[in-house]
Amino acid sequence: MVTLVGTQEEFKEALKDLIELDYDAIEAYDAAVNKIENQDFKEKLNIFKADHEWHIQELSSILKKRNIQPPSGPSTGKQWLAKGKVVLANLIGDTIILRAMISNELDTNTAYERISSRNDIWSEASDVIRRGLADERRHKKWLENTVSEETAA
Numbered sequence: 001m002v003t004l005v006g007t008q009e010e011f012k013e014a015l016k017d018l019i020e021l022d023y024d025a026i027e028a029y030d031a032a033v034n035k036i037e038n039q040d041f042k043e044k045l046n047i048f049k050a051d052h053e054w055h056i057q058e059l060s061s062i063l064k065k066r067n068i069q070p071p072s073g074p075s076t077g078k079q080w081l082a083k084g085k086v087v088l089a090n091l092i093g094d095t096i097i098l099r100a101m102i103s104n105e106l107d108t109n110t111a112y113e114r115i116s117s118r119n120d121i122w123s124e125a126s127d128v129i130r131r132g133l134a135d136e137r138r139h140k141k142w143l144e145n146t147v148s149e150e151t152a153a
Contacts, residue, residue, distance in 0.1 A: 006114025
């Protein structure tokens with residue numbers, strides 16, 4: 001999936017779409033955790049899922065303080081794209097599931113990078129976005145390193 005999150009005209013709309021993308025990521029992590037066999041991988045993926053849950057909570061709080069209703073779940077249509085990658089990946093094994101998760105993390109990294117570089121970013125959102133971007137980069141790095149190690153083994 002190639003995300004357009006962060007390209008919205010208004011910052012509030014970009015933030016809403018980012019929350020939906022985080023919900024989407026949670027669904028993908030749920031699917032991955034349910035399909036993956038390696039217990040260490042499951043534990044790490046659950047930690048990453050918790051990061052996405054925290055992002056939603058923080059970003060939603062920012063919107064609520066501005067009397068804007070945050071999304072309560074993923075955008076219909078988008079959620080099946082990320083989840084579908086993981087479900088289909090189950091046919092081949094843990095390493096392929098992790099590769100599918102890299103693809104999802106590329107989207108979340110792109111979204112957080114775009115939003116963090118916007119000129120209209122709200123001051124109260126700046127630190128939350130920066131921390132979210134750091135989390136997304138950490139997720140992607142772990143996934144890439146783990147896939148590389150598994151492929152080399």
